[in-house]
Amino acid sequence: MKKTLLILLLVLAVCLMAACNSGTGETSGTESEAASTPSGSEHKATGYLFEYNGVSFGVGSATADIIEKLGEQTEKPYTSNSCAFNGKDTVYYFASFEVSDNDETGDLVIYSIYLKDDTVATKEGAYVGMTPDEVKAIYGEPSESSDGGFSYVKEGMKLNFFLKDGVVSAISYYVNK
């Protein structure tokens, strides 16, 4: 009887151990597990970078190192909470671009840079108002393309060119989910 019970308990333990290794998305399995949010785990920019005020940064950069150096913000940052968890996204508004970060990792990490007008350009020289051909002359053939624009995927991020009336109407650096 005792032997059988012991065997059954061992089976239970093995089942649980097996589940550990089954790759079922076990990151923590807890209440506190945060919703999926884009961020750079090492807080280091990846892929294409944006440069402004002599500061070069990108998706994955730590916000603390960047925001204060970018000059005056045009509006108060807007922070939005996740519906269920503690993670927060914040948008920082500058005259010609917006930077968004989130705090899931415990640090503020940039996951989006959005260029709104032609007073700023990508490090490689692309800006709002260019034709798709002009952009492709700089970056080559895009990784993805649709009626609304085209994208270049690089090292976990996407450089997106949005189109309106046949020209680039906005550019974004965004984490590639």
Added chain:
Amino acid sequence: MRSKVVLRAAICVLVFAFLFFCLQRLLMPKYTREAEEGRLTAEYYGSDKNHDVLFVGDCEVYENISPVTLWREYGISSYVRGSPQQLIWHSYYMLEDALRYETPKIVVFNVLSMKYGEPQNEAYNRLALDGMRFSSTKLKAIKASMKSEESLISYLFPILRFHSRWNELNSDDLKYMFRSTPQLSVGGYLMRVDTRPLNTDPPVGHQLMDYSFADICWEYLEKMRSLCEENGIQLVLMKAPTVAPYWYPEWESQIREYAEKHSLKYYNFLDHVETIGIDYTTDTYDEGQHLNVWGAEKLSAFFGKELAAIGAPDRRAEKDFAESWAKLCERYDAVKKYQLEILEQTGTITGFPVPE
């Protein structure tokens, strides 16, 4: 001899099953200290199934619609079946699940989740589905919701998912191992009495590559419409008056077109903010993302009039309803009082505190 062996084996199996059950009860998250919304799905089963209006959707319903206000103002008996980032397939199966217990006259679906064409995060699936009673509907809901790295068996036996919580257990895990957690919602509504005003212009969304809703979202909206039609239920679409996430005009036109095509009522409350009387400097607790109780009461008072006009009955004169709702009203007032006291004492509200 043989019967003894069988008896022993049976006892062993029973002991094994009992231990498995106990461990599972212990390790399952109780959602008392964080992500409290994980308790919402299960709470529905404890409600009186007398609802003429059922709301399905994400936080845009469970934080913005107050069933108690609908009752007090119009005698409408309603319930909110929502969970965080509840995707349209979650909402469809929440509805299918609710129809196992009752048939409302009106189902209101909040359309924000049309923007998500694929499962976003396992944690949200867990919050929506772990509390659902076992049924073929639950199985279908799990299959529809799982991300590629998830497994069906871990939903059927959540211990396989949550066994690693053993080093995070707290006193609540023992306290609520075999008993229910305190009722978090009132009719599915989660209350917040505090205010964090929106003092800037509402955020405007960035341009998108493609504004079309995903095919799967249309498929589930169509399934929801058919399910309502088959059960003689009027399907109503709504968009809550919250400023983030941004609701694009291109999305609005797709929903309007669908509603017109199928003769469905659609209320985009963003178009009626002034008429409703919502003031984003007083009626929100997170800068316009969700309404606080004062905003939710305004919205519900406004929406209730519309719901009454399209057929939601006034049940205030019916004894069973009146008794059932008197308890909910009492609970609602107690939660409000409790939170106001916390706010007065500490100056802040965290989560969704409720009295024991």
